[in-house]
Amino acid sequence: xxxxxxxxxxxPPTPAPTTAPTAAATAAAALAVAVLTALTLAGxxxxxxxAWPLWADAAVGxxxxxxxxxxxxxxxxxxxxxTAAAALSGAATPAASLGALLTARxxxxxAAAALAxxxxxxxxxxxxxxxTGGITYxxxxxxxxxxxxxxxxxxxxxxxxxxxxxSLCERADRAEAEQGRRVAEARALERTRxxxxxxxxxxxxxxxxxxxxxxxxxxxxxxxxxxxxxxGVVRAGVHExxxxxxxxxxxxxxxxxxxxxxxxxxxxxxLADLPDLVGQARAAGQRVDLDTALxxxxxxxxxxxxxxxxxxxxxxxxxxxxxxxxxxRVAVAGGPGTGLDxxxxxxxxAPAAPAPPPGAGTGLIGLTERVxxxxxxxxxRLGADGFHLHARLPWPL
Numbered sequence: 464x465x466x467x468x469x470x471x472x473x474x475p476p477t478p479a480p481t482t483a484p485t486a487a488a489t490a491a492a493a494l495a496v497a498v499l500t501a502l503t504l505a506g507x508x509x510x511x512x513x514a515w516p517l518w519a520d521a522a523v524g525x526x527x528x529x530x531x532x533x534x535x536x537x538x539x540x541x542x543x544x545x546t547a548a549a550a551l552s553g554a555a556t557p558a559a560s561l562g563a564l565l566t567a568r569x570x571x572x573x574a575a576a577a578l579a580x581x582x583x584x585x586x587x588x589x590x591x592x593x594x595t596g597g598i599t600y601x602x603x604x605x606x607x608x609x610x611x612x613x614x615x616x617x618x619x620x621x622x623x624x625x626x627x628x629x630s631l632c633e634r635a636d637r638a639e640a641e642q643g644r645r646v647a648e649a650r651a652l653e654r655t656r657x658x659x660x661x662x663x664x665x666x667x668x669x670x671x672x673x674x675x676x677x678x679x680x681x682x683x684x685x686x687x688x689x690x691x692x693x694x695g696v697v698r699a700g701v702h703e704x705x706x707x708x709x710x711x712x713x714x715x716x717x718x719x720x721x722x723x724x725x726x727x728x729x730x731x732x733x734l735a736d737l738p739d740l741v742g743q744a745r746a747a748g749q750r751v752d753l754d755t756a757l758x759x760x761x762x763x764x765x766x767x768x769x770x771x772x773x774x775x776x777x778x779x780x781x782x783x784x785x786x787x788x789x790x791x792r793v794a795v796a797g798g799p800g801t802g803l804d805x806x807x808x809x810x811x812x813a814p815a816a817p818a819p820p821p822g823a824g825t826g827l828i829g830l831t832e833r834v835x836x837x838x839x840x841x842x843x844r845l846g847a848d849g850f851h852l853h854a855r856l857p858w859p860l
Contacts, residue, residue: 488535489531489532489535492531492534492535492561493528493531493532495557495561496527496528496531496557496558496561497528499556499557500524500527500528500554500557500558501524503524503553503554503556503557504520504521504524504554519552520552520553520554521554523548523551523552523554523555524552524554524555526548526555527545527548527554527555527557527558527559528558530544530545530558531558531561534558534561534562534565535565538562538565538566538568538569538570539562539566539569539570539574539578541562542559542561542562542563542565542566542578543562543578543581545558545559545562546559546562546563546578546581546582546585547585549582549585549586549589550584550585550586550588550589551589552589553589556586559582559585560582560610560611560614562578563575563578563579563582563611563614563615563618564614564615564617564618565618566578566618567579567614567615567616567617567618567619567621567622568618568619568621568622569622572615572619575615575618575619576615579611579612579614579615582607582611583604583607583608583611586604586607587604587607590603590604590607655829655832673783696746731769732769732772733762733765733768733769733772734757734762734763734767734768734769734771734772734795734803735762735768736772737753737755737771737772737775737795738753740772740775740776740779741753741775741779741793744779744783744791747783749779749782749783749791750788750789750790750791751779751790751791751792751793752790752791752792752793753793753795754792754793754794754795755794755795755796756794756795756796756797757795757796757797757798758798758799761798761799763797763803763856763858764857764858764859766836766837766838767803767837767838767839767856767857767858768803769837770833770834770836770837770839770854770856771795771803771805771854771856773830773833774805774807774830774834774841774852774854775793775795775805775807777826777827777830778791778793778807778809778852779791779793779807780826781826781827781850782807782809782850785812785850786809786810786811786812786813786849786850787812788813789809789810789811789812789813789849790809790810791807791808791809792807792808792809793805793806793807794806794807797856797858798858799858799859799860800858800859800860801858802855802856802857802858803839803855803856803857803858804853804854804855804856805852805853805854805856806851806852806853806854807851807852807853808849808850808851808852809849809850810848810849811847811848811849811850827841827843834854834856837856837857838856838857839854839855839856839857840854840855841853841854841855842854
C-alpha cells in the first residue's frame with residue numbers, strides 16, 4: 464500500500480484498556496481517591512462511636528491512596544487486597560470501588576463479578592456491627608450492591624466498546640489491505656491485457672513488413688516499379704501498424720474517457736474480418752487456403768469471434784516466422800449449439816529455411832489464456848507433419 468493508505472490506517476480514538484496509564488491519568492485517579500477518602504474519614508469521625516481509632520482509619524486511607532498507581536496497573540490483585548481492607552475500615556472503600564471498576568474494564572466479566580461479590584461481602588461485614596444512621600442495614604446493603612453492579616456494568620460496557628472499536632479497526636485494515644491487493648491484481652491484469660493486445664496486433668503487422676522488407680533485400684535487381692510498389696506497401700504497413708497501435712491504446716483507455724464522450728477508435732476485429740486478414744497474408748506472398756463452413760444467418764458471440772480471429776492471426780504470424788514459404792491451411796466451422804472450431808495447419812519448414820527471428824515465446828501462452836477467457840480450449844502440437852493448432856470456442860443457441 465502507498466503512503467496515503469498507511470496514513471488512513473484505523474486507530475482507536477482512546478487508548479486501549481490494557482495500555483499503561485499515563486502520568487496525568489494516575490494523578491487524576493489518585494486525587495479523586497484522596498478526596499473521596501477524606502470525605503469518608505470525615506463522615507466516620509463525626510459518628511459518636513467510631514469503629515476504629517482516628518489514626519487507624521487515617522493509616523488505612525493513606526495506604527489506599529498510595530496504592531492507586533499499582534491499582535491502575537494490576538487492578539484485580541490490588542483491588543482484592545483493598546476489598547479485604549474495606550471489610551475493616553471504610554477508608555479503603557473508594558480505592559476498592561475503583562478496583563472493581565478497573566477490573567471490569569480489563570478482565571472478563573466473571574473476574575469482575577467475583578471481585579464485586581467480595582466487595583459486597585466486605586461492606587456487609589463492615590456495616591454489620593455499626594449500622595449506618597438514618598437507613599436500615601438492608602437498604603444500605605442494597606445500595607452497596609447497586610453501586611457495585613453499576614461499577615461492574617460501566618467497566619464491562621467500556622471494555623466492550625474498546626473491543627468493538629479494535630475489531631472495527633482490524634476489519635478496516637484488512638479491507639484496506641484487500642483493496643490494495645485487488646488494485647495490484649487489476650494492474651497486473653491490465654498489463655497482461657496490454658501485452659496480449661500489443662502482441663496480437665503488432666506481431667502480425669510487423670511480420671508482414673518483414674516479409675516485404677526481405678523481398679527488397681533479396682531482390683535488389685528488381686525493376687524500379689516493383690521496388691517502388693514494395694516500398695509503398697511497407698509504408699502503408701507501417702501506417703496501419705501505427706493506427707492499430709493507437710486503436711489498442713484507445714480500447715485500453717476507455718475508462719479514462721470523460722462522461723458523454725466517445726473514444727474514436729475502430730471496433731476490435733471479429734470473425735467476419737477473417738477474409739481481410741487472409742487477404743493481407745496472401746498479398747505478402749504467403750500461401751493461405753481458407754475453408755469456412757459457417758451459417759449465413761447467424762454470427763458467433765463477439766467474444767468467441769474475436770478469439771477465433773486472434774487464433775488465425777497468431778497462427779499465420781507463426782507460420783511466416785518459423786515456416787516461411789510453406790502453405791497454411793485454415794479451416795473454420797461451427798454453428799449455434801455446436802460450437803466454433805478453428806483448425807490451422809502448416810508443414811514443417813524447409814531444410815534451407817533461414818533461422819526464425821527472435822521472439823519472446825509468449826504468443827501461444829497469451830493465446831491460450833485468451834481462448835480460455837472466452838470459454839474455450841486451445842490445443843497445439845509440433846510433429847513430423849508440421850504444426851497443428853486447434854481451438855474450440857462456445858457458440859450457444
